[in-house]
Amino acid sequence: MQMNKNWLDRLERKYGKYHIQNLTNTIVFGMGLVYALNLILFNAASLPLNFLMAFDRSAIFHGQIWRLITFIFLPPNTSLVWILLSLYFYWFVGSQLEKQWGSFRFNVFYFCGVLGTIVSGLITGYATNLFLNLSLFLAFSILYPNVVLRVFLIIPIEVKYLGMVVAAALVLLFFRSGWSGKLSLIVSLINLLLFFGGDLMRTIKNAKRRYEWRQQFKR
Numbered sequence: 001m002q003m004n005k006n007w008l009d010r011l012e013r014k015y016g017k018y019h020i021q022n023l024t025n026t027i028v029f030g031m032g033l034v035y036a037l038n039l040i041l042f043n044a045a046s047l048p049l050n051f052l053m054a055f056d057r058s059a060i061f062h063g064q065i066w067r068l069i070t071f072i073f074l075p076p077n078t079s080l081v082w083i084l085l086s087l088y089f090y091w092f093v094g095s096q097l098e099k100q101w102g103s104f105r106f107n108v109f110y111f112c113g114v115l116g117t118i119v120s121g122l123i124t125g126y127a128t129n130l131f132l133n134l135s136l137f138l139a140f141s142i143l144y145p146n147v148v149l150r151v152f153l154i155i156p157i158e159v160k161y162l163g164m165v166v167a168a169a170l171v172l173l174f175f176r177s178g179w180s181g182k183l184s185l186i187v188s189l190i191n192l193l194l195f196f197g198g199d200l201m202r203t204i205k206n207a208k209r210r211y212e213w214r215q216q217f218k219r
Helices: 006-015 023-042 048-053 057-061 067-073 080-101 103-124 130-143 159-176 179-188 190-218
Strands: 148-151 155-158
Touching (some): 023 080, 048 067, 057 067, 057 103, 080 130, 103 130, 103 179, 130 159, 130 190, 148 159, 155 159, 159 179, 179 190
8 A cells, every 4th residue: 555645745845844863763763762861761660751841731731741751761661671662663663664765754654643642631530652653663563564573582474464453442442432532543643544544545435436346247
């Protein structure tokens, strides 16, 4: 599946020089640094930096505006083994996307997700970088569906199947959540809709046409 390039082409021609080179390295380094500082300076069990950096609408409205951006650097877990695996995986996925799209387009994808997360957080009161990080993996699974990953470093599985599992879990979460959860999920994944929404709609329409053709053929 290929993303719609028209609006991105125009955007890149006009603003292509404005981007952060190797953005993935910056994000992964930031997550690793936060984890290391929690571990070394404060004893990771208390996670004081996480409390200071997490997205909190009330705190933001009281002047702690750094929370609008620092939440993206919060590491996904407090287990050392898991954090190493997670950071390597984020680095691998993000680096491949940046190599495929170029730095500018990867910046657009990532910061559209950041902006969507911020908007949902300002509306609902709370936000995390979970959906933002998942959007990177889902984009990777769309662009590289046949890449084989080893789950738990042992079980080989094509990334498209993992993407289907994650997508199904998000759909289930959407229907089980209240209005704030639904809004948070949709807006936080706006980057996927912007980059792949057109292709998804064409795929659905083509599948519908094939189904209708089969029904007519049966009759």
